[in-house]
Each structure stands twice: as structure tokens, then as C-alpha cells.
């Protein structure tokens with residue numbers, strides 16, 4: 062029987078492993094979002110049958126997830142925190158962008174997050190974080206797909222994301238899942 066380690070090395074629920082990978086780089090850029098639930102269920106089943114200990118689930122990010130999520134962000138490299146991440150500000154963000162942000166849980170413990178919102182024109186992703194114990198199994202990709210699918214259903218055609226220049230592995234992830242780096246654009250910020 063396959064072990065969890067075997068499954069991890071095969072990245073059990075990557076679309077490629079399940080035979081539903083995009084057929085071209087351009088297809089990859091536009092994410093076939095519909096299959097995400099199937100991917101997740103397939104993966105959870107595989108991991109559960111391997112040792113009966115891992116039960117993955119993706120659900121909408123609710124305010125009560127804040128404390129656990131914050132703990133994950135604080136221990137995750139590449140995640141920048143500010144006053145925008147307080148409970149009250151996060152509650153407001155979630156209320157303003159319902160059903161666009163997600164957590165992944167393993168036995169009720171939050172092991173990954175994605176925050177996503179939009180301004181009526183473009184989406185923006187923040188705080189994609191996967192616990193180091195759960196990386197390279199397709200969770201990051203699955204969360205991105207869920208967020209993009211939710212944006213698409215709201216009529217939003219494009220989503221941006223911010224990543225620190227020095228975050229080499231984060232940049233490699235975005236590149237790998239087909240995100241386009243906008244080298245002609247920079248980010249400027251002003252206080253309100």
C-alpha cells in the first residue's frame with residue numbers, strides 16, 4: 062500500500078497526477094476551475110486511505126477562523142502582516158467580500174489560507190499560505206482555483222496578487238501555476 066510519503070512525492074492531487082491538467086500553457090493561465098472539488102475529494106480520499114490520519118477540507122473563510130489563520134501567517138515566511146490583519150479589519154474584509162476567501166483544514170486545524178477580494182473590476186489575492194507540513198500536495202493550487210472560481214462567478218475577469226521580490230519560492234509557485242509577472246507595472250502606495 063502507498064504511504065503518505067509516497068503520495069506526497071507524487072503530489073497526489075495535482076491535476077497532472079489526476080489526468081486533468083491543462084493541455085497548454087495558455088490553458089494553464091486561465092485555470093480550469095471546475096475540477097477543484099473533485100481534486101480535493103480525490104486527494105483527501107487517497108491520503109485517508111493511506112494512513113487514516115489526514116482529512117482535508119476547503120471551506121469559506123469565516124471571522125472565527127481568524128485566530129488560527131493569524132497563527133499560521135505569523136509562522137509563514139513571505140507573509141507580511143499589518144493592522145489590516147486585526148480581527149475587526151479582517152471581519153470587515155470578509156463581510157465586504159463574501160465567499161471569496163478560503164481556509165483548508167486537516168482535522169479541524171487550519172493548514173492553509175487564501176484571502177481574496179475585488180473592487181468591482183479586478184480581484185486581489187492576499188495571504189496564500191500553506192503550512193510547511195502540507196506543502197507540495199496541490200493545496201496552494203486548489204485554494205487559488207477556488208478563489209478564482211468565486212471571482213469568475215462574480216463577473217471578475219482578472220485577479221492580481223502581491224509577492225515580495227525576495228520570496229523566491231513563492232514566485233516560483235506563481236510562475237508554476239501560470240500567473241503572469243507584470244514587469245511593466247510597479248506598485249505605489251499612499252496612506253489615507
Ligand SMILES: CC(C)(COP(=O)(O)OP(=O)(O)OC[C@H]1O[C@@H](n2cnc3c(N)ncnc32)[C@H](O)[C@@H]1OP(=O)(O)O)[C@@H](O)C(=O)NCCC(=O)NCCS
Pocket residue numbers: 072075076077137138139140188189190191192195196197198199200201202203223224225228229230231232233234237238
Ligand atoms: C507558495 C505556497 C503557497 C505553495 O503551496 P503548495 O501547496 O506547496 O503548492 P502546490 O502543491 O499547490 O504546488 C503547485 C505547483 O507549484 C509548484 N511549487 C510549489 N512550491 C514551489 C516552490 N517552492 N518552488 C517551485 N515550484 C513550486 C509545485 O511543484 C506544483 O507544481 P506541479 O503541480 O506542476 O508539480 C507555499 O509554499 C507557502 O505557503 N509558502 C509560504 C508563503 C508564500 O510564499 N505564499 C505565496 C506568496 S504570496
